[in-house]
Amino acid sequence: MTVPEQQLDAEKSRMDNVIEQITERIGHMEKVTEERKSAVTDIRQNFWSDITVNVDEIDDIMETISAVKQQTFVLKTEERGLHHAEETLDRLKRMKDAPYFARIDFREDGVEQSEPLYIGIASFMKEPSEQYLIYDWRAPISNLFYDYAPGPAAYETPMGSIKGEMTLKRQFIIRNGNLRYMFDTGVTIGDEVLQQILGKSADEHMKSIVATIQKEQNQIIRDDKHRLLIVQGAAGSGKTSVALQRVAYQLYKHRQSLNADNMVLFSPNALFNSYVSTVLPELGEANMQQTTYQEYLNLRLGALFQVEDPYTQLEYILTSQQEPGYDARISGIRYKASAEFFQVISRYKELLEREGLLFKNITFRGRILLSSRKIAQRFYEFDPSIRLSNRIVLVKEWLLKQLREMEKAEWSEDWVREEIELLDTEQYQKVYLKLRKQDPNLEYSFDFHDKETELLSKMIVREKFDRLREKIKKLQFVNVTATYKQLFTNNDLFAKIASGQSEPEHWQEICRYTIERLEQKQLAYEDATPMLFLSEIIQGFHTLNTVRHVLIDEAQDYSPFQYEFLKRLFPRSKMTLLGDLNQSIYAHAATLGSYQPLIDLYGESDTRIIRLTKSYRSTQEIVEFTKAMLPGGEAIEPFNRSGAKPKVFRTTGRDLRVQQIAQDIDRIKSQGMQSIAVICKTALESKEAYELLNQHTEMRLVTSEDHTFTSGTLLFPAYLAKGLEFDAVIIYDASDRVYKHEAERKLFYTACTRAMHQLYLYYEDQLTPFVKTIDGALYETVL
Ligand SMILES: Nc1ncnc2c1ncn2[C@@H]1O[C@H](COP(=O)(O)OP(=O)(O)OP(=O)(O)O)[C@@H](O)[C@H]1O
Numbered sequence: 001m002t003v004p005e006q007q008l009d010a011e012k013s014r015m016d017n018v019i020e021q022i023t024e025r026i027g028h029m030e031k032v033t034e035e036r037k038s039a040v041t042d043i044r045q046n047f048w049s050d051i052t053v054n055v056d057e058i059d060d061i062m063e064t065i066s067a068v069k070q071q072t073f074v075l076k077t078e079e080r081g082l083h084h085a086e087e088t089l090d091r092l093k094r095m096k097d098a099p100y101f102a103r104i105d106f107r108e109d110g111v112e113q114s115e116p117l118y119i120g121i122a123s124f125m126k127e128p129s130e131q132y133l134i135y136d137w138r139a140p141i142s143n144l145f146y147d148y149a150p151g152p153a154a155y156e157t158p159m160g161s162i163k164g165e166m167t168l169k170r171q172f173i174i175r176n177g178n179l180r181y182m183f184d185t186g187v188t189i190g191d192e193v194l195q196q197i198l199g200k201s202a203d204e205h206m207k208s209i210v211a212t213i214q215k216e217q218n219q220i221i222r223d224d225k226h227r228l229l230i231v232q233g234a235a236g237s238g239k240t241s242v243a244l245q246r247v248a249y250q251l252y253k254h255r256q257s258l259n260a261d262n263m264v265l266f267s268p269n270a271l272f273n274s275y276v277s278t279v280l281p282e283l284g285e286a287n288m289q290q291t292t293y294q295e296y297l298n299l300r301l302g303a304l305f306q307v308e309d310p311y312t313q314l315e316y317i318l319t320s321q322q323e324p325g326y327d328a329r330i331s332g333i334r335y336k337a338s339a340e341f342f343q344v345i346s347r348y349k350e351l352l353e354r355e356g357l358l359f360k361n362i363t364f365r366g367r368i369l370l371s372s373r374k375i376a377q378r379f380y381e382f383d384p385s386i387r388l389s390n391r392i393v394l395v396k397e398w399l400l401k402q403l404r405e406m407e408k409a410e411w412s413e414d415w416v417r418e419e420i421e422l423l424d425t426e427q428y429q430k431v432y433l434k435l436r437k438q439d440p441n442l443e444y445s446f447d448f449h450d451k452e453t454e455l456l457s458k459m460i461v462r463e464k465f466d467r468l469r470e471k472i473k474k475l476q477f478v479n480v481t482a483t484y485k486q487l488f489t490n491n492d493l494f495a496k497i498a499s500g501q502s503e504p505e506h507w508q509e510i511c512r513y514t515i516e517r518l519e520q521k522q523l524a525y526e527d528a529t530p531m532l533f534l535s536e537i538i539q540g541f542h543t544l545n546t547v548r549h550v551l552i553d554e555a556q557d558y559s560p561f562q563y564e565f566l567k568r569l570f571p572r573s574k575m576t577l578l579g580d581l582n583q584s585i586y587a588h589a590a591t592l593g594s595y596q597p598l599i600d601l602y603g604e605s606d607t608r609i610i611r612l613t614k615s616y617r618s619t620q621e622i623v624e625f626t627k628a629m630l631p632g633g634e635a636i637e638p639f640n641r642s643g644a645k646p647k648v649f650r651t652t653g654r655d656l657r658v659q660q661i662a663q664d665i666d667r668i669k670s671q672g673m674q675s676i677a678v679i680c681k682t683a684l685e686s687k688e689a690y691e692l693l694n695q696h697t698e699m700r701l702v703t704s705e706d707h708t709f710t711s712g713t714l715l716f717p718a719y720l721a722k723g724l725e726f727d728a729v730i731i732y733d734a735s736d737r738v739y740k741h742e743a744e745r746k747l748f749y750t751a752c753t754r755a756m757h758q759l760y761l762y763y764e765d766q767l768t769p770f771v772k773t774i775d776g777a778l779y780e781t782v783l
Pocket residue numbers: 194197198207209212213214217233234235236237238239240241242580583616617722723724725753
């Protein structure tokens with residue numbers, strides 16, 4: 001709806017006025033920041049000169065400590081003040097360029113006049129009246145903008161619901177302090193602004209969507225009631241965007257009790273982390289902790305095993321169909337990801353409380369000091385009602401005590417004398433000084449040599465035993481690997497604890513494969529979480545209690561087993577899971593065929609599922625084309641933005657295909673598109689494609705080792721492109737020999753849905769059966 005000229009002028013002059021006030025405030029805050037900076041520097045420089053250090057008497061020492069504490073407190077307070085001033089300044093500078101993006105006029109019931117309210121990334125008040133010139137988008141009243149069209153409306157406050165009428169809803173696009181565009185809207189949030197935003201080129205960083213959050217997305221951002229929030233959203237429906245705005249919202253709403261360090265985002269890989277890392281700072285918030293599941297596995301298990309990453313596992317699944325043992329591996333992956341296997345490990349724990357836990361021999365210089373059998377005997381002598389992990393602690397203490405006795409027995413052993421002979425001067429010197437300190441006249445006494453030998457012996461033995469003690473303190477005497485392995489070597493044991501479950505297909509082969517890898521100190525990705533879980537329940541869980549909110553993007557890629565583990569890892573946390581079952585690409589995906597296992601985690605009453613069906617990323621043509629690949633894809637709704645039809649090229653031979661792709665890339669670039677992705681099925685295919693294509697046109701090969709996302713022409717396997725988006729996507733080889741098996745459908749869909757404006761597919765002979773639309777694309781044959 002166009003706005004009359006007169007109102008446009010009024011808005012412009014209001015905006016200029018607000019910017020002027022922001023500019024003034026910036027000036028003021030710059031001064032405040034400078035003053036605080038110099039106060040902090042001053043305290044740091046004069047930290048000790050303001051304190052009288054006196055350590056003569058105990059009272060003096062106490063007084064000195066108290067003065068240091070006092071001074072530290074003053075410094076910390078000033079530093080906090082400086083940090084706050086810098087943050088405010090930074091936010092004001094950001095607001096100066098675009099102070100707000102919306103206006104709503106709201107008349108509260110019982111009040112005559114409606115109030116205009118302007119909404120921006122943060123609140124701004126007129127001084128000294130404290131009248132709001134801008135409301136933070138997260139303030140309760142701002143909810144009106146996201147949830148209502150003009151007409152009756154209401155918003156919630158801590159004091160209750162405020163009802164009234166929205167008489168105007170207006171949107172602005174302000175850039176660099178200039179009002180570029182403004183219009184009044186009748187619907188919840190007008191399509192015009194969104195169309196402009198979505199029509200732009202892809203960026204190397206994700207953008208914040210605060211100005212155009214849609215009603216169904218807003219529910220996700222503001223949900224505060226449920227322990228577990230599950231978002232099932234179509235490709236491009238804004239799941240990642242919403243997750244980040246949700247973090248910003250939570251940080252605002254619970255600013256007294258929550259900070260960015262209490263929130264963790266699990267994302268698929270480091271590349272994706274780099275892609276989303278700027279959204280929160282853009283909103284003036286600190287970034288939450290960002291990690292990947294693999295990073296956590298490596299942290300916990302990396303010292304003991306070579307832990308396979310999910311991409312290596314996936315690469316095997318996609319490329320090794322013909323290899324012996326393939327079906328057994330797939331069956332093993334599925335089983336070890338399942339809730340059934342989780343149950344097996346839980347029942348195993350109950351059994352281990354009574355019998356079967358394995359320990360390691362404690363050896364010293366090739367001798368067994370304490371045998372695993374003896375340790376096990378001691379372990380099972382403790383009262384069985386004591387928790388497994390507590391009994392381990394008791395065994396640890398017992399072992400340390402035993403060790404003290406054994407250490408003494410070593411002092412007079414021959415090997416100690418031999419080691420003394422080999423000591424260097426520095427070590428001798430150390431002992432000599434120590435003895436002198438004990439008795440300055442000692443070196444003249446007749447037993448000096450004996451004393452020296454005694455001390456050296458103790459020193460040598462202690463050093464060696466310290467290493468043993470260190471291992472015992474880290475509970476390395478428990479043989480978790482062997483205890484896990486037992487499940488695969490002892491058929492009777494497995495049958496006993498898995499009773500009631502049907503034996504997984506290819507079980508004997510799964511067992512062989514598992515044992516073989518463990519013996520090579522390799523941990524297959526499917527074994528990593530079960531092994532870690534077993535280790536935690538035996539040795540005590542390393543819970544992360546300070547984390548209050550966990551967000552998991554690409555949630556469909558985690559298994560029920562992993563969710564059970566994460567639930568225990570973060571016992572005090574809310575969870576937001578954002579996923580799309582249509583983009584499940586892992587072999588264990590079948591174990592999460594629905595969200596039921598997730599609902600079971602915290603129970604129905606503590607769980608909410610929200611579905612997002614509208615896709616914003618791609619043009620209507622691309623969405624129509626891609627949704628036809630999915631059974632049940634009809635439910636996906638494209639956002640109203642039109643573009644070119646996807647193009648499908650049939651070529652006669654690989655060389656021609658490569659030439660055609662290279663030509664198309666150059667043409668797309670000449671149209672001004674910044675970001676182009678050539679997507680292959682696997683890393684293997686990507687390498688080959690890169691070697692061929694790079695001879696014709698410049699591009700970057702992306703691998704799972706990459707940490708930074710950049711724009712330009714990138715080439716990578718589909719699974720690494722997850723969560724990302726590009727102006728144009730080129731599917732390197734869409735032939736049916738590449739994408740044929742049903743298990744590859746979702747991978748293919750994921751690859752195609754990365755395209756925002758243009759999509760190209762190339763194939764030879766036969767096109768993949770997953771492409772169904774005939775009218776929705778342009779078909780061409782290149783000869
Ligand atoms: N309300 C919105 N306003 C503006 N842009 C939006 C909105 N919602 C989504 N988008 C845009 O749509 C694109 C897709 O969003 P996002 O990546 O968050 O979707 P997704 O559901 O996580 O996708 P996928 O599952 O395919 O990775 C992004 O460019 C995002 O900025």
